[in-house]
Every structure is written in structure tokens, then in C-alpha cells.
Amino acid sequence: MTSHSRQIETKASKTMNTTAAKTTTALEIVLPGRVEPRDLQVTHRELPPPAAGQALVRVEATGVSFAEQQMRRGKYYDQPPFPFVPGYDLVGTVEAVGADLDPALIGRRVAALTKTGGWSSHLLLPADSLVPVPAALDPAEAETFVVNGITAWQMLHRFAKIRAGQTILVHGANGGVGSTLVQLARVAGVRVIGSASARNADAVRALGALPIDYRGDITAQVRAISPDGVDAVFDHVGGPGIIDSFRLLAPGGTLVAYGSAATKDDAGNSRLPVLALFARLMLWNLLPNKRNAHFYNIWTGARRRTRFLNRQAEDLAAVLELAANGNLHPQVAARFPLSEAGSALELAESHTVTGKVVLVADEN
Template sequence: MSHTATTTPTIAVEVVLPGRVEPHELMITRRELPPPRPGRVLVRVEATGVSFAEQQMRRGKYYDQPPFPFTPGYDLVGEVIAVGADSDAALLGQRVAALTKVGGWSSHLILEAADLIPVPTGLTAAEAETFVVNGITAWQMLHRIAKVHAGQTIVVHGANGGVGSTLVQLARVAGIRVIGTASASNAAAVEAIGAIPVDYRGDVPRQVRALAPGGVDAVFDHVGGRSVVDSFGLLATGGTLVAYGSASTKDEDGNSRLPVLKLFARLAWWNLLPNNRSAHFYNIWSGKRRRARFRSRLAEDLGAVLDLAARGELRAQIAARFPLADAGRALALAESRTVTGKVVLVPKELP
């Protein structure tokens, strides 16, 4: 029995991705959620976001997405409104964050209590939401993989995006010089968060070499394809390439896994060469088989990011807010590449 005054089912409003559709073809459905079982909690979602993963999923291009139909939503922030037996009753009323991969585009969700991460006071739900998957990804790539330190120089591709803008800010807090690629129209926004803007439509290697003639200490590349080759070539001796996507192939037909497998092979080959540079692929879910350690790292890393944000050292980059029912418009805006930061869905604004 849950630790609440009622055990009646909750009606959850969900956005469903029915297949390979255009953003306006997303569906809104309702389903009944039972009271949470032992070890689980019921969360009223206050904010969820549009990540690059959902842009790939609607095309059937995300590496390990579930079969259609399903509810997207990679992460969320919400309030615990019911807890099952064996769950800590102190969680009731707490604002928490969770990494979900799918399911977040919902008004309510049942989650494992052990997967929840407390959100510090001083952050709104929408602000905290911008740092969940983006913050974990940026922190782990910067500090756990590349291990960049103060005084070094890095390149961040897509510096105006959700992960990119978070990565730029984390690097600047750590005293790292950042060169950020973006469109010319987003150059001012990239500069405002502390990066030196470079136009991705131009000759990126030439522009970066002009700013860092001896090479850079790390490059963070979500583009894949030709970009990752150029990125590896920008590294100084001892430098690190961190690839974390294949955005350049999201509109290509064919097997969704092939571009990623090609990327894996290329990175592995570079690591065999005697060039004193390293190449890695970042996957936020790596290490999940060691569940306790995985959860501990998520809590530690996201906790560090949220604490920085609560102290005002990071600024939430909210591109736009939409009600959950307007998920299609939100997805289209995120895909337009015209915004800085993250597009956020706010379920409480349901019609």
C-alpha cells in the first residue's frame, strides 16, 4: 500500500510516438497508472525536455530505441506524490530529477525510488530540467573521460545546443578555454556563455587552428561523419576526442545502427595508431550493468551540476517552454537549430 491518503489509480496524459512521423503527427493519449509497488514512487512531472535523442527516435534512428509506438522523454523533473511500500516516505513532496531514456513526456510516471536525484532549492523545475541529461553528459565527458583541467583549450561542437551550452559553462567554471562551433546567427549567444564562436558552415579546422595553432586538448563532437575526422585532426599531442553522436546521419535512410558502428570502428582504429592522442565514444548508459555504481555516479555527477546551478555558477539555457499537448511544436522548434539551449515541456499547462 502506498503512503498516501488514496490508492486510487492516477490518469496519466502521455505523448505517443506512433511511428516514423512528422512532429505534428505525435499523439496524445491517457492511461491509468496503478498505485506504486514496493520500491517505486509516483512522480507528477513538472518539466521534461526535448533532447536530440527524440529527434533521432522519431526517424527510427536512435541506436537502441524501443519499437513503435512508445512515449519519448529522456529525462524529467517532478514532485513525488505517492510512494510504495519499502520506499522512503520522506520522499513525498520532494522535487526530484530522473533519467528515463523514454517515458518522460507524460504528466505522471512511476519510477524506481533508487533512480531519483534530489533537486536543490533555488532552481525551478524547468531550470533543473535543462541540466539532467545535458548536465550528466557534459560533466562526465569533461571530467571523467577527457579529464581536461584549467588552462587547457577545448572545442565544443554545437555550442548553442543543450549539451553544448552546458559543456561550455562547465568548462568555463573550471578555467578551461572554449572554442564553440555554431551558426553565425547564434555566435552572440555562444560568446555570452563564455566560448569563442566559430561558424560551423565555414572551414572549421582552419578557423580553429587560427585560434589554437598547436592544437587543442579535447574536442567534443556529436556530429559524426566527416566532422569527427576533422575533430581528431585538431588534437594536440596528448589530446582527447570524445564523440557522442552521429547527428550528420540522422536524416539518412538505412540501418540506424550502421553509422554508430562505423564510428566505433573508426575510433578503435585511431586508438591503435601510435599518435599520442585518444578517441572515445561516450554513452550515458555505459556501466548500467553495475547498477549500484551507475546510480552512484549519476547522483554524484548530476548533484555537482545542480549545485553549481543553484549557486548561480551555471545558467539554465531554456530555449522555449511548451505545454505537453504541444510536444509536436516543441519538437519542430528543437529540430530547427535556431535556438540556444533546451526546449522544455511543462505538463501542468495541459488544456
């Protein structure tokens, strides 16, 4: 199946869309500023009918990711100015489409990567950005694989290019991205060492990884399992610990950094820690050390829209197919109604759960 065929077909058919033009009242969760989770605002907004190329999606599930936790603090690298509606990704059903699109799209379950706006009951989205979701997947379960699945798949296969028989280290192996990384790596025949808190060791082990305690001496624990180092490290923590991650690489190994959680509470410009991390990685690549270092950003290449969307759709479709076939197991930490997003965010920030906290549609 080609990347183009993985995307929802958005060309108009001979039968034009005859959906009645009407507005839709959307419930939205607004982040008004640097506030505590309990101070998120529940609002309503009228959405116009879909314009050309747009689809109206009724959101069935949307996630609480580390990005929203950073946005609440004003620390996400390129977040919009306050106030805005957070929500990095979603799964929902198409309820209406623009007049130029095939009405057969209506009723289809889809996934979308949004960066912001997903914490809504309804959303207008470009139809070419929607990816079909297999009917076998529950919306909340499928949601755990949208941004997490794309991120994990691309870091493993497009950046580190892992191979069966290798050994990797995944930091935060009990988290949303981490738990997906572990599972995808195990499907590929890779041995995984997963760092987490001691209380989450059993959960990490159940995913198929060898757990180590992130509060202990990570280098010593990894060397005890893999004395010659590891073939790849996936690090969302950043900060001083990134140096140890790089030193743990075996010759020819790859470090993929994809965040700076260690600096999330630091005062000052939110971009500086990321830029400093990026500069360090680039410097390491200039050294004759036979190791590679990358910074992963899911939005890299977005300016080349068609190629970007095809790649995202292809990778997400691969992940969702594995989930639908039972090769990946969704890690839903908890489900909250959309209107209780504040409580969901508090739980996600507690770091006491395995997997991803998901917001689902409020009951009528």
C-alpha cells in the same frame, strides 16, 4: 558528501507509508511511428499505485533533446519499437511511494534519467533512480541540466579529464549539451572554442566561448586561435567531419564523440553509422599517435546498477549545485505545455534556438 548520500534515501522508516492506494490518470505523448512532429498523439492512461520500490512522480518539466529527434525518424541506436512514449529525462515532485518506502519522500522535487517515458504528466519510477533537485531551481531550468548536465560533466571530467588552462573545441556550442559543456569548462578555467551558426555567434560568446562558424573552414578557424591544436574536442556530429576533429587534437589530446548527427537522415540501419564511428575511434586508439578517442554513451555501465546510479547521482548533484549557486545559467530555449509536444519538437528541430526546449505541465 558521498555518492550514496547524494541519492534520495529510499529505506523504509519506522512509520510505514500510508498513502491511499489509488490509480492516477496520466496524460502521455505517444510517438506512433516515423511521423512528422504534428502527428504525435496525446493519450491518457491509468497508472496503478506505486509498487514496492516505486515512486509516483508528477512531471513538472521534461526535455526535448536530440534523442527524441532521432527517435521520431527511427534512428536512435537502441530505441524501443513503435509506439512508445518518448522523453529522456524529467524533473517532478513525488506524489506517492510504495509501501516499503519512507513516506517522507512525498513532496520532494526530484530529477530522473528515463531514456523514454518522460513525456507524461505522471510516471512510476524506481525510487532509487531519483536525484534531489535544489529548491532554488525552477523545474524547467533544472530540467536543462539533467541529461545535458550528466553528459557534459562526465565527458569533461571522466573522459577528457580537462584541467585549468587547457583549450577545447565544442561542436554545437549553442545546443543543449554544447551550452552546458561550455559553461562547465569555463567554471573549470578552460578556454573554449565553440562552433555554431553565424546567427548564434553572440549567444555562444555570451556563454564564454570563442565562436567559430561551423559552415566555414573549421580547421583553419581553430588553428587561427590555437595553432598547436586543442586539448579536447567534443563532437556530436560524426560523419566525415570526425576526421578533422581528431586531427585538431594537440599531442596528448582527447576526442570525445557522442553522436552521429550528420547521419540522422541517412537511409538504412540506424546502428551502422554509430558502429562505424565506434570502430574508427577504436582504430585511432591503436595508432602510435599519442592522442585518445572515446565514444561516450550515458548508459555505459548500466548493468552494474548500484554503481551506475551512484555515479549518475553524484555527477548530476554536482551540476545542480553549481546551477543553484549561480555558477551555471540554464539555457531554456522555450517552454511548451506537454500537450503541445509536436510544436516543441518542431522548434527543437529547426536549430534556430540556443539551449533546450522544455515541456512543462499543462495548466488544469
